[in-house]
Amino acid sequence: ETGVTQSPTHLIKTRGQQVTLRCSSQSGHNTVSWYQQALGQGPQFIFQYYREEENGRGNFPPRFSGLQFPNYSSELNVNALELDDSALYLCASSSAGGVTDTQYFGPGTRLTVL
Amino acid sequence: QQQVKQSPQSLIVQKGGISIINCAYENTAFDYFPWYQQFPGKGPALLIAIRPDVSEKKEGRFTISFNKSAKQFSLHIMDSQPGDSATYFCAASMVNGGYQKVTFGTGTKLQVIP
Numbered sequence: 648e649t650g651v652t653q654s655p656t657h658l659i660k661t662r663g664q665q666v667t668l669r670c671s672s673q674s675g676h677n678t679v680s681w682y683q684q685a686l687g688q689g690p691q692f693i694f695q696y697y698r699e700e701e702n703g704r705g706n707f708p709p710r711f712s713g714l715q716f717p718n719y720s721s722e723l724n725v726n727a728l729e730l731d732d733s734a735l736y737l738c739a740s741s742s743a744g745g746v747t748d749t750q751y752f753g754p755g756t757r758l759t760v761l
Numbered sequence: 762q763q764q765v766k767q768s769p770q771s772l773i774v775q776k777g778g779i780s781i782i783n784c785a786y787e788n789t790a791f792d793y794f795p796w797y798q799q800f801p802g803k804g805p806a807l808l809i810a811i812r813p814d815v816s817e818k819k820e821g822r823f824t825i826s827f828n829k830s831a832k833q834f835s836l837h838i839m840d841s842q843p844g845d846s847a848t849y850f851c852a853a854s855m856v857n858g859g860y861q862k863v864t865f866g867t868g869t870k871l872q873v874i875p
Contacts, residue, residue: 651804680863689767689850689865690805703860737804746793746856747812750863752804 651740651753659759660728668723668756672740679721680750681713684735696721697743725758733760764788765853767866774873780838782869784851787832791853791864796825796836799848799868808849809836841873 652671660666672679678697682690692705696715710726719740725732735757739750766785774780786794792813797805811818811825811834818825824837838845851866 678861680861682865687868689765689852689867692862692864695860695862697860703858703862705862739804741861746854746861747810748861749795749807749810750861752797752806754802754804 651738651751653736653738653753653756655756656754657757657759659761661761662728662730664728665724665726666728666758668725668736668738668758670721670723670738670740670753672719672721672738673751676740676742676751677719678741678743678748679715679719680739680741681721681723682737682739683707683732684737684755686734690737693723728760730760733758764791764864765851765866767851767869769869770867771870772872774838774841774871776841776843776873776875778841778873780836780841780845780871780873782836782849782851782871783833784835784866785831785833786853786864788853788855789832790855790857793854794825794827794834795852795854795863796823797850797852797865799850805850838871841871843873843875846871846873 680695681693684690695703715721735755739752741748795810796808798808799805822839827834
């Protein structure tokens, strides 16, 4: 069984640029959630995808968008990067997204915006 | 609005001691309470979880105590070991409009000294 993987590991961008982060979900999982973890803070929910559709979103502006593909891998896109977007971006996969379903996290992508 | 408050921010415990981390929540719609452990450079991993109809759950050296009326829950790590040194996050989960929404606390950095 393959765990959740994310790419790239680290990324440096400048303000105003756009970035795409990628996530491969764990085998058998059809739900992917994305989180932003600022330094010294807990993960903050961005959105969740279930069977290629966004089915839930946290308090993040529309410049944060995503995709889920037929193999359930996912992308997080951030447009017009701001300095405050610097954070660790985590994706987590689960099966069906029920309240007790365990979310399995990837190692994250560290994004630095200069 | 922070819906899950966690304390302390950091904790130093001697090997063999008991580590205690406390959390409080506000929204009574939460109905699942997981704890996550995060090592540097890794994503959070589920440690133990509890439903609100149970007052205590024990798995090995890890115990969750849950007080539904007070809207508080805590993690106890018995016989703490240096390998337990990590950041611990409490979380609260609900199904909201068809998706699993997980809200994390701000984290507790635990250091177990020999």
